[in-house]
Amino acid sequence: MTKNKNLFWYVAGFIDGEGSFNISFTKQKYAHNNQGFKWLIHVCFQTYQHEDHRDILELLQKQVFHTGRIYRKSSPYHVFTYTVDNPRNLCEKIIPFFNKYKLIIKDKDFQLFKEVVQMLLDKKHLTESGFKKILDIAFKMNANGKQRKYSKEYILETVKEQLSRK
């Protein structure tokens, strides 16, 4: 029990340095299930390691979170990633963990991420106000979304266009 607690605090520190919580938007031709908007909202908790240290990813998967996938990245080839991106698993396995074993650096991002995962589970992303709120939150995360493919303005414009055709 104590051994596990020590491991869990170790994991909090490790993830605070090496992990990330991401919300990304992928443009779709059609709205998913004909509901909501033409954007796929992808929520993802992730960490990477060089293949030499793949063990640590297996420890996260098997001894800590009991969920998630490990796979080799196509580029760079020597890197493996541990990923949890199913909202239900995030809600049941990842979020309770970091509620208990608190992050220092990434706690702000984690709190925002948590809110979005809950909104997805409650299907709030299918409403205009819910979608816009998720967009606002996502662009506050990870140093204000510097590395994003689409701008917030562009996504909002497409939503407005879709709504005007209804």
Place this chain on the structure above:
Amino acid sequence: MTKNKNLFWYVAGFIDGEGSFNISFTKQKYAHNNQGFKWLIHVCFQTYQHEDHRDILELLQKQVFHTGRIYRKSSPYHVFTYTVDNPRNLCEKIIPFFNKYKLIIKDKDFQLFKEVVQMLLDKKHLTESGFKKILDIAFKMNANGKQRKYSKEYILETVKEQLSRK
């Protein structure tokens, strides 16, 4: 007390991802204090963070290790580094910490680093066999010294040359 223990395990995890133990060799015109070889052996425990998270470095310095310096890197400018490179401080503050709060990924490097710090304190680097042993250890660390300025062969050659002139 428990709070500190949790923090210390957090730090072990954080450093396992973000920290490094390094041994580097800098060419000198003269042997230091006219003793040993014309190479300065620099031992260093270090971690970096973007200036947005400078707090975590201060936490390491003030609440965890009670030693070390924090400074802004010249390049990239937005990065701060926390560094402990005095062998005595490494021996008294850093090494006992990671003997207790064990690393997973970097434990092998830490064990090698520890051996070299002790050899420096015992002045073994001033003898030919000691210097060569440190060189062997250093080149086993951090993925076999891929990013080194000088090759092991080059350093050994200069030592051989210096010895032949004695």
